[in-house]
Amino acid sequence: MSAALQLLRREMAIAWGRGGGLMVTGGFFAGATLLLPLASGPEPERLAQIAPGAAWTVLALSALLGLERLFERDYEDGALDLMAHAALPLEFTCALKCLGHWLATGAPLALLAPLAAIALGASPVLAPLLFACALAGGLAFAFTGGIGAALSLGARRGGLLTAVIVLPLFVPPVIFGGGALDAFTAGLPWRAGFALLGAYAAAAVALGPLAMAAACRNALS
Amino acid sequence: MTLSLHIEDLALSRGGRRLFSGLELRLESGQACALTGANGSGKTSLLRAVAGLCAIDSGHIAFGAAEPAAARSTGLHLLGHLDGLKVSRTAGEELVFWTGWQGGTASAMEAAVGRLDLQRLLDLEVRRLSAGQRRRLALARLLSSPRPLWLLDEPLSPLDAQWRAKALEIMAGHLTGGGLILAAVHDPLPLATLALEILP
Numbered sequence: 285m286s287a288a289l290q291l292l293r294r295e296m297a298i299a300w301g302r303g304g305g306l307m308v309t310g311g312f313f314a315g316a317t318l319l320l321p322l323a324s325g326p327e328p329e330r331l332a333q334i335a336p337g338a339a340w341t342v343l344a345l346s347a348l349l350g351l352e353r354l355f356e357r358d359y360e361d362g363a364l365d366l367m368a369h370a371a372l373p374l375e376f377t378c379a380l381k382c383l384g385h386w387l388a389t390g391a392p393l394a395l396l397a398p399l400a401a402i403a404l405g406a407s408p409v410l411a412p413l414l415f416a417c418a419l420a421g422g423l424a425f426a427f428t429g430g431i432g433a434a435l436s437l438g439a440r441r442g443g444l445l446t447a448v449i450v451l452p453l454f455v456p457p458v459i460f461g462g463g464a465l466d467a468f469t470a471g472l473p474w475r476a477g478f479a480l481l482g483a484y485a486a487a488a489v490a491l492g493p494l495a496m497a498a499a500c501r502n503a504l505s
Numbered sequence: 506m507t508l509s510l511h512i513e514d515l516a517l518s519r520g521g522r523r524l525f526s527g528l529e530l531r532l533e534s535g536q537a538c539a540l541t542g543a544n545g546s547g548k549t550s551l552l553r554a555v556a557g558l559c560a561i562d563s564g565h566i567a568f569g570a571a572e573p574a575a576a577r578s579t580g581l582h583l584l585g586h587l588d589g590l591k592v593s594r595t596a597g598e599e600l601v602f603w604t605g606w607q608g609g610t611a612s613a614m615e616a617a618v619g620r621l622d623l624q625r626l627l628d629l630e631v632r633r634l635s636a637g638q639r640r641r642l643a644l645a646r647l648l649s650s651p652r653p654l655w656l657l658d659e660p661l662s663p664l665d666a667q668w669r670a671k672a673l674e675i676m677a678g679h680l681t682g683g684g685l686i687l688a689a690v691h692d693p694l695p696l697a698t699l700a701l702e703i704l705p
Contacts, residue, residue: 361590
């Protein structure tokens with residue numbers, strides 16, 4: 285168990301460490317959100333309408349940023365070799381790496397998402413739901429993203445390949461979360477969409493590590 | 506854990522090319538084997554196959570009384586060109602992490618740090634270390650969590666004369682304690698009791 289905790293701490297230290305993973309992801313998130321009013325015009329009514337959806341989309345794109353390095357660095361420097369023949373099963377190791385990635389970048393971004401939506405003119409009432417959606421969605425993004433990151437190990441321009449593999453897997457959580465936010469804004473029942481988002485996140489957490497470990501073993505052999 | 510290494514009739518391919526076949530080796534407690542062969546003959550692949558990291562075509566790799574899965578997860582150390590050390594972290598952070606990861610103890614780690622004279626390097630980022638210093642850090646990781654079988658890929662190559670002698674001393678100590686060493690080398694390994702040359 286202490287090995288698992290140490291791995292989690294190491295993953296977060298690497299994600300936060302030199303190079304400022306969080307600053308970069310947060311900066312990207314803020315910058316991309318800022319582009320929206322510049323591109324679609326500054327009319328407050330229109331912006332307020334698309335604000336939750338925009339924050340949600342930008343969140344999905346920001347989740348892509350750190351993925352490339354999730355397994356690639358460990359693969360390149362041989363750490364993955366040592367993790368693949370360890371007391372802790374590789375599936376568990378992969379899950380911990382994704383969890384560390386989410387804690388280091390996904391969870392802080394979930395705090396930024398409601399701020400961005402409110403800044404664009406969304407109603408502050410929406411903030412708690414947007415925060416909850418961003419938390420659950422971030423978990424789904426991290427664990428499905430890990431699959432893409434593991435599958436593109438050893439490929440040239442792995443980051444681009446990861447994005448291409450992963451974006452289709454991001455579609456369901458984006459739809460469910462966006463649907464829940466839309467319904468909430470319109471005063472309609474929103475729980476179903478949020479429940480589906482949670483279910484997708486849970487499935488990703490449960491099944492993603494199996495696929496990641498298989499892909500890592502394949503890349504190592 | 507006590508184990509031995511028995512390789513029978515092993516055949517291995519990489520990228521669709523057969524590296525070797527019919528390879529045999531029996532390594533018992535206290536023995537070291539020098540593994541030689543031309544560049545690209547499959548020395549590293551053999552070590553990785555023993556560690557369970559790459560698939561074999563045919564044959565058997567057994568670890569005596571120990572279960573293969575247990576032997577691979579807690580009974581062997583693999584030390585290769587890629588040492589698994591993160592360049593952006595300090596030597597001390599990495600050593601502490603890997604010691605914990607491999608189930609070693611803090612006292613064993615401190616002893617290893619002293620033995621490999623790493624105290625002054627622990628606060629440095631791994632990227633600041635020379636190749637020889639990194640190898641010493643990797644050797645300290647081996648000593649920090651005692652495991653019987655050491656799979657070493659050219660363990661001495663980045664070390665200077667003084668540290669080669671010291672590393673050989675450490676390896677001899679490991680054998681005296683009942684350990685096993687399978688080392689891929691280009692120069693003769695003085696303490697090897699067995700020799701295995703990989704021929705295509």
